Amino acid sequence: MTIRKGDNAPDFTLYDSAKNKISLSDYAGKKNVLLLFFPMAFTSVCTEELCTVRDDIANYEKEQAQVLGISVDSVFTLAKYKEEQALNYPLLSDYNKEISALYGTIYDVFTDMGMKGVSKRSAFIINKQGVTQYVEVLENAGEVPDFEAILEELKRLSN
Secondary structure, eight states, X not given: OOOOTTSXXXXXXXXXXTSOEEEGGGGTTTOEEEXXXXXXXXXXHHXXXXXXXXXXXXXXXXXXXXXXXXXXXXXXXXXXXXXXXXXXXXXXXXXXXXXXXXXXXXXXXXXXXXXXXXXXXXXXXXXXXXXXXEEEEOSOTTOOOOHHHHHHHHHHHHO
């Protein structure tokens, strides 16, 4: 399945790094949501990406956006990663790869090591009504989302 701009975003419930259940629908009518799927904790580009958002979190909050990071790492791995990187938004574990597959963000094979079922680096903006407003799915894991375009879209939605 591939999620496109204008599609209703599929709801989901995942555990965060503190073992709390978080659902996309928790934010319905309250906040726009930026979903950031990332391949793996403790890797250089993922750390760059997530720390960029961490350092700019005030701008996301100003635009009434909740950032949620999602990877196929375990809650235990994500807890350690979040602590070490001082990340200031939830990291959700899609350990069973169901949500990454639902959003069309799974690599068939990731890297030359042949790993399967790793999330593609992707960004989705879901508005308060649950409709997808922005989609960026990167085939090259060495690239990061266009955060300037993401913030522009969030500004548009918050006006």
